[in-house]
Amino acid sequence: xxxxxxxxxxxxxxxxxxxxxxxxxxxxxxxxxxxxxxxxxxxxxxxxxxxxxxxxxxxxxxxxxxxxxxxxxxxxxxxxxxxxxxxxxxxxxxxxxxxxxxxxxxxxxxxxxxxxxxxxxxxxxxxxxxxxxxxxxxxxxxxxxxxxxxxxxxxxxxxxxxxxxxxxxxxxxxxxxxxxxxxxxxxxxxxxxxxxxxxxxxxxxxxxxxxxxxxxxxxxxxxxxxxxxxxxxxxxxxxxxxxxxxxxxxxxxxxxxxxxxxxxxxxxxxxxxxxxxxxxxxxxxxxxxxxxxxxxxxxxxxxxxxxxxxxxxxxxxxxxxxxxxxxxxxxxxxxxxxxxxxxxxxxxxxxxxxxxxxxxxxxxxxxxxxxxxxxxxxxxxxxxxxxxxxxxxxxxxxxxxxxxxxxxxxxxxxxxxxxxxxxxxxxxxxxxxxxxxxxxxxxxxxxxxxxxxxxxxxxxxxxxxxxxxxxxxxxxxxxxxxxxxxxxxxxxxxxxxxxxxxxxxxxxxxxxxxxxxxxxxxxxxxxxxxxxxxxxxxxxxxxxxxxxxxxxxxxxxxxxxxxxxxxxxxxxxxxxxx
Ligand SMILES: Nc1ncnc2c1ncn2[C@@H]1O[C@H](COP(=O)(O)OP(=O)(O)OP(=O)(O)O)[C@@H](O)[C@H]1O
Numbered sequence: 033x034x035x036x037x038x039x040x041x042x043x044x045x046x047x048x049x050x051x052x053x054x055x056x057x058x059x060x061x062x063x064x065x066x067x068x069x070x071x072x073x074x075x076x077x078x079x080x081x082x083x084x085x086x087x088x089x090x091x092x093x094x095x096x097x098x099x100x101x102x103x104x105x106x107x108x109x110x111x112x113x114x115x116x117x118x119x120x121x122x123x124x125x126x127x128x129x130x131x132x133x134x135x136x137x138x139x140x141x142x143x144x145x146x147x148x149x150x151x152x153x154x155x156x157x158x159x160x161x162x163x164x165x166x167x168x169x170x171x172x173x174x175x176x177x178x179x180x181x182x183x184x185x186x187x188x189x190x191x192x193x194x195x196x197x198x199x200x201x202x203x204x205x206x207x208x209x210x211x212x213x214x215x216x217x218x219x220x221x222x223x224x225x226x227x228x229x230x231x232x233x234x235x236x237x238x239x240x241x242x243x244x245x246x247x248x249x250x251x252x253x254x255x256x257x258x259x260x261x262x263x264x265x266x267x268x269x270x271x272x273x274x275x276x277x278x279x280x281x282x283x284x285x286x287x288x289x290x291x292x293x294x295x296x297x298x299x300x301x302x303x304x305x306x307x308x309x310x311x312x313x314x315x316x317x318x319x320x321x322x323x324x325x326x327x328x329x330x331x332x333x334x335x336x337x338x339x340x341x342x343x344x345x346x347x348x349x350x351x352x353x354x355x356x357x358x359x360x361x362x363x364x365x366x367x368x369x370x371x372x373x374x375x376x377x378x379x380x381x382x383x384x385x386x387x388x389x390x391x392x393x394x395x396x397x398x399x400x401x402x403x404x405x406x407x408x409x410x411x412x413x414x415x416x417x418x419x420x421x422x423x424x425x426x427x428x429x430x431x432x433x434x435x436x437x438x439x440x441x442x443x444x445x446x447x448x449x450x451x452x453x454x455x456x457x458x459x460x461x462x463x464x465x466x467x468x469x470x471x472x473x474x475x476x477x478x479x480x481x482x483x484x485x486x487x488x489x490x491x492x493x494x495x496x497x498x499x500x501x502x503x504x505x506x507x508x509x510x511x512x513x514x515x516x517x518x519x520x521x522x523x524x525x526x527x528x529x530x531x532x533x534x535x536x537x538x539x540x541x542x543x544x545x546x547x548x549x550x551x552x553x554x555x556x557x558x559x560x561x562x563x564x565x566x567x568x569x570x571x572x573x574x575x576x577x578x579x580x581x582x583x584x585x586x587x588x589x590x591x592x593x594x595x596x597x598x599x600x601x602x603x604x605x606x607x608x609x610x
Contacts, residue, residue, distance in 0.1 A: 034330060034337040037157060041121050045114045049165075052114065055107040056169040062100035063170075063315065064177040069093045071185065071308030079303065111165025119158035126150045126343050134350035135416045136376055141343065144227035149343055152222050153336035160326075160333035167322045174319035182312035185305045188295055189288065193313060196284045200317055203276050204324040208331070211269045214262050215332045219339060221259035228255045277321055284313055350415050350436070357433040363392030364427040364442050364523035366413060366554055372421030373405075373412055381420065382408045384577045390570070392523070395555040397565030399598060400574030406558040407448055409574065410526045413556070414443045426524070444522035446530040448558075450513030452501025457486055458493040460501075460512060464520030476518035479545040481538050482511035507533040514542070524554045531557075531564050539564055562599050571595070 042049065069089055077086035130138070130146055138146070175197075183190055232239060232248050239248050288310045295301040367389045374381040382405045390396035398406050412419050415431055424431045431439050444464070452460050461473045468476075473493060477483040485508055489495035501509045510533050517525060531539045543564070546555075559565045566585050573581035573588065573595045581592025588595040 033341050034157070034160070034334040037122070037337040037340060038161075041118045041125075042114075042161070044121070045117060048110050048114050052107055052110050052165055053169050055103045055110065056166075057173065059100055059103040059107060060170045060173045060177065062096050062103070063174065064181055064312075065096055066093060066100075067308040067311030067315070068181060068185070069096065070311065071302075071304035071306075073304070074307055075302045075304030108166060111162050114165055115158045115162035118161050119154050122154045122157060122340060123150055126154070126340065129344050129346070132348045133346070134348050134418070135411065136349050137346055140376070141346075142227065144230050145223040145339075146343065148219070148222045148226050149336075149339050153219060153339050156219075156333045156336035157340065160329045163326060163329050167326050171319045171322040171326065175316055175323070178312045178316035178319065182309055182316065185309040185312065186292075186295065186301050188300060189291060189309055192284065192287055192291065193316060196280060196287075196313065197316060197320055200277065200280045201320050201324060203280070204273055204321060205327070207269050207272050207276065208324060208328040211266050211328060212331045214266050215335045218259070218262045218266065218332075219335055221255065221262055224255040225252075225259050228252050277317075281314065281317055284317065285310060288313060350418050352435055353433050356435045356438070357429050359429050359434050359438050359442060360427045362427075362523075363552055364554060365392060365425075366390040366396075366524055366556065367425040367428075368409070368412075368422070369425065370422035371409075371412060371419050371424060373408060373417065373419050375408075375417075382577050383412070383419075385422070386574070386577070386579055387422075388572050388579065388582065390524075390554045390556050392554045393550075393552055394569040395550070395557060395565075395567075397568035397571045398556065398558045398574055399560070399562070399565060399571060399595070401598070402560070404574045405577040406574055407528055408577075410445070410528050410556065410558055413524075413526060414440055414445055442523045443526060444517035444520050444524065445526045446510070446513045446517050446528060448528040448530075450501070450509050450530075452497050452504070452509060452512060454499045455497055456491075456494050457489070457497060457512065460497055461493075461516050461519050464516045464518070468519050472519060473515070476515040477511075479518055479542070479549060480511045480515035481534075481542045481545065482508065482515050485511075505533075507535075507538075510534065511542075518549065522553070525550060525556070527555070527557045527559075529558050529560060532560060536563060543567075562602050573598075 069092060073086055073089045073093070076082060077089060126146075126149060130150075179193060182193060228248075228251055232252065239245060288306070292301060292306040292309065296303060296306055368386050371383050371386045372381050373383040386405075386409060388396065398409060400406050408417075411417055413424055413426075413431070415424075415436060418432065426434065426439060426442060453463070458470070458473060461476060462468055464476075465472075470493060474483060477486050485504075486492060486495070497503065497512075501512065504512065510530055514527070514530055531542065534542065539561075540563075557565060557568065562585075565571055569584070571581075571583065571585060571588055572579055573592050575594050580594045581588050583591060589599065
């Protein structure tokens with residue numbers, strides 16, 4: 033998984049990566065050269081009292097150190113740039129893929145995990161790229177180079193390398209191996225914490241209204257405790273690594289001094305060579321440690337890369353056609369032909385053979401009891417979901433044969449729960465048409481019966497809208513969403529219970545104002561209230577996902593018992609209220 037992500041996303045950085053490898057090469061060679069120089073200074077300069085040699089070798093050492101510093105800075109800078117670039121590209125890739133998802137894929141994953149995959153998981157991969165840029169090349173070179181250089185200093189002590197290196201590698205690897213199972217749990221805990229937090233923030237009013245703060249606090253604590261527990265488990269193992277490393281480092285130093293001193297005493301080795309040997313052993317052990325750490329980071333990033341590729345590899349169930357057919361220009365009729373639709377995993381279809389035709393210039397209403405499938409019916413028209421049987425036709429063309437852009441540009445959907453974006457009234461309305469003039473926005477607001485309250489807002493069109501539109505009332509949000517659809521001037525309007533939060537007189541005024549602008553467009557209105565659709569040209573009655581009646585209001589009163597039932601239940605509710 034990680035390899036695939038690396039191959040796909042490091043590709044564009046081939047140039048900087050080559051430079052990075054060269055820089056690391058130079059830096060590592062410089063590091064390997066320094067202990068040997070130091071040893072020479074001791075043996076040739078200090079021991080023999082040759083100040084000239086000390087000065088010249090010291091100067092050389094200084095120059096090598098400066099080169100090492102310069103290349104390390106450059107490599108770190110370049111590594112950080114590549115890592116940040118890979119992070120940016122991955123986030124953009126996930127964002128683009130999620131943008132293509134249909135409602136089905138979004139609900140399959142759920143928003144919290146998609147967010148943590150695009151943030152936390154990408155950070156894991158980004159970290160491994162950064163660490164890799166710093167260590168991937170230098171650690172093995174340092175290890176092999178260190179061994180060669182150490183042997184050059186003294187072969188007699190080489191058995192120490194043969195003992196210390198595997199000992200360190202093995203003990204650190206054992207600890208790290210125990211960390212690995214925690215990594216998946218850690219990412220899943222992040223998802224869990226995000227999910228609970230998100231639910232609490234969005235549902236804060238419900239939580240307060242039902243005095244469920246304690247319950248919610250406990251729910252969050254549970255998620256938080258699991259996350260903390262896993263992080264602590266990893267932390268505890270991590271805490272083990274440092275003492276192990278230090279014990280092996282220090283024991284190696286003592287061993288080098290112990291056995292080296294004997295060799296110096298016997299005249300088999302010089303003090304400088306001993307110092308150099310010790311430095312090389314440290315460098316070797318350091319590189320082993322870096323390599324083991326790197327493998328830990330890789331294990332963690334592999335889990336994250338798996339979670340990322342799961343998103344990247346998920347294809348939207350709503351696909352673009354291979355050979356798209358252009359929708360005919362002009363008025364666009366909507367036809368549902370024997371439409372069957374079942375939500376994924378559900379046994380019973382929500383829509384069962386629904387057929388209806390909505391013509392331009394006419395208002396088609398859909399009414400039915402709650403849960404009868406009205407919203408589902410609207411969502412298959414713009415391909416938020418694809419039908420599982422039958423077909424939806426726009427202007428006589430199957431929506432699956434036209435490009436999604438073509439379909440969406442014809443349709444203005446006002447969802448049951450309209451969403452407004454952080455920004456201003458104007459920026460939200462211009463979602464419909466980025467080039468709309470202020471006059472056009474005011475006209476849309478006037479029709480949507482929203483001009484009065486927008487005018488009363490402190491900055492008019494430039495008044496701020498909070499995320500989700502939470503700083504306006506439900507009814508205001510609905511009217512702004514209607515205005516947004518009006519600004520787009522689509523061929524087909526789909527109003528999903530969009531008038532439900534309006535009082536009866538605003539509802540009536542809005543419908544009257546809509547009439548002239550929808551003279552040539554197809555309008556489909558889903559409604560609960562009979563009064564909203566009383567003057568629709570065509571009313572379709574839905575019951576349990578099937579059409580049980582169709583016609584005008586008066587016709588249905590004669591022919592459709594379900595419609596009569598709805599009318600009567602609403603009338604008796606009104607009478608009871610009066
Ligand atoms: N995303 C979903 N996944 C699975 N089942 C769903 C989903 N959305 C809706 N349903 C089911 O489909 C059925 C029809 O829902 P739909 O929202 O279309 O009804 P509706 O007539 O618009 O209801 P209301 O008037 O209350 O909005 C319901 O039984 C519901 O449980």
